[in-house]
Amino acid sequence: MKINVEIDCTPEEARQFLGLPDVSKANQFYVDAIAKGMKGAANVDQLQDFAKGLAPMGQMGLKLFQQFVENSNAFTSGAKKKDD
16 A cells, blocks of 8 residues: 655744754855955865865765856856856
């Protein structure tokens, strides 16, 4: 026998239903700290050094951060080319 249950709810409602803590303030603080640190970085090496200090997951977190930076650079480079 197979039973499928479909629940339509927001992420906030799902979090409350499962009894998970609200981490939105901590997440916002973390995102703000990363954004502030990235503004002062002049090159990729500085970003990597910054990420090593913040990365809670060690090497895996650093790889995710590198992918984010590479994707951001590709996006902004593409946007600049279109504007030129």
